[in-house]
Amino acid sequence: MEIGALFYVLAGFAILNSAFHIFLSKVAYYKEPEAQGSLKKAVSVIVCSKNEQENLKVLIPKLLEQDHPNFEIILINDASHDDTKNVIEDFRVKDQRIKMVDVVNNESFWGNKKYALTLGIKKAVNDHLVFIDADCTPNSSQWLSIMSKHFTTDIKIVLGYSGYKKVNDSLLNKLIRYETVLTAIQYFSYALHGNPYMGVGRNLAYTATRFYEVNGFMDHMRILGGDDDLFVNQAANSENTTVSLNEDSFTSSQPKTNWSSWWKQKKRHINTASHYKKTHKRSLGLFYISQIGFFISVILGLFFGLNWILIVSVILVRYVVFWVVMSKGFSRFRESDIIMLLPVLELILLGIQMALFISNMVHRPKQWN
Template sequence: MDVSYISDVWKLTLFVGFCVVIAIQLYYYLFYFRRLAQFKPPVKQSSQEYPVSVIICARDEADNIVKNLPGILVQEYKTTSEVIVVNDNSSDESKYLLDEFKKTFKHLNPIELTQEAKMIPGKKFPLSIGIKSARYEIVLLSDADCVPASEHWIYKMQHGFREGIQIVLGYGAYHKLPGLLNKLIRFETFHSATQYLSFALAGQPYMGVGRNLSYKKELFFNNKGFSSINHIPGGDDDLFINKVATATNTTIVIDKDAHTLSDPQKTWNNWQRQKFRHYTTSKYYKSSHKFLLGLYSVTQMLVYPLGIAAAILFNWWLALAVFGLRLIIQGIVWYKCMHKLNEADLWPYFILLDIWMFFYYLLYAPALLKKPAKNWN
């Protein structure tokens, strides 16, 4: 057989493979991510404020308690609310700080834990204690290193509840600071949120983030809490939601006033360790979710190497045209999503950030094969 013919077949196959990858990517952008880009919260016939229990777990978080807890305690909320801080075996001055805050804010309810839970790594035990101690049906979760983006956080998050809704997914953002690392951290956070919020809108919710997440106590107890995932250090947010969320019981709230803000990691090594901890839990997702997320990640990682190969070996202008189609649709969708999530300053860099994701996947893919760490903070 003519060698040149075989070579031409392989070049054509390479280009077709590139087109398939682009087609799969466009499916995600047009079927899933477009939903977030065009999202408008449903209009409620009546506005009701439910009693809310805010729950925060903290271990040796004295500095964050001083800095962030006041933003939660001074929320403008007319209806009854409480703030539960589970002080999980802290060795710093957290207890004394909480006692001082309690003197001023009567709705603060500190819970002191002085013994470790055997065979239950992570923060699922202290969080379970907080949920069991909550007075109200709606619990709103955050972390000690988070501060609400506004004094209307509680109101905006509970406003997502309506008949049949048991889970409200929020957005946990990071403070905007100078530097490349800050942009990469915020983009990765935005990119992950685009996926889990869009999938929820498509009726396929698969995770939430503990920095900004609300659900009903009834849902927690009816599913026996974290009992099925107690052996896993992480997962108190994403794995629990992966287990209990359905197409009909989950909604999202992305109002800018409903965001929480955290301090991003200051060094690459710290961020890498944080991401490795987070990704070690995704292997426990439902099979359908792992397939959909894996297909998206693999095709996104293949876009640039296949595109470059197709341009060099097959036809550069055809490859560029196919890539350009994705770039235009991606740019429009990300532009709208970034505005929705108050990350619009990242959009001018979206092409560079998209290229970065190729290296990001290469860097963090090994986390899927590692055993979860035993500590949670």
């Protein structure tokens, strides 16, 4: 049986992609140790809200129900033009733990979420900050205690997980949840390997001290988005960062329900990723190339008559590794219902990511909400 150069290309991409998945298995099989911090530390919960009047009516009671002895809630009204300010005011007069920051746009930082968040951080009286988005809810009353307990003398940044609520019979919803868990598997595994590169603002904690040490968001203030991932990319390292994988520390968000709004959201996310450190961009880019290269090599192999037994053998090896790692990871993040669709969702997402990169080269988004 003659083995040509195309087979070696296919095998090379398969080996490279499988190696990445083995690297990403860190989070799937990780046994999280007991957090060493104190449960009694004072915490400031920060929520940035822009036109979120209905979501705040759901979130604020959930925050007030948190089983934590000492916390305040900083609610930021980021120049909303709905009833967000009045909703915050109504809750504020009922509970002294709630404080409001009312943001008025200025010419220098028009529509910039980082500007609003900075004002909220300055308002906080506590050094330990925990962030959640207005359209999220904690999965339990222990969320705040578990997230904040990870803070120690050395640990300044805690990466949490935020999934999306399920919508039955929706391909978009399955794709959103697939992409969310895949991203979580990546950034949690990198952090556990001592190389943190991002977090999500829907469930993230860090100290005000660390925020000011890196001059807050100033290095990327003009970049749309990145108040979470770009900040972590800049401020996190192997010594000061940990992860929280306890299910009670997860949060859940309302997913986009139409393709257009999700497309706009992903365009913003991809735009910020282009500003990661070079080492992270290379590594994440190589993973993407290994996926694309594998599928293109399979197609070319079939087109040019490469022995089908060789092709099937390589495909089987690659998918065994893929399935073992991803199915375990998706179970860990409570998304077992889409495990059977993983190969299909992988292909769909790859095609969309390619289209997003091309789209962002033509037109970049200009508002955070």
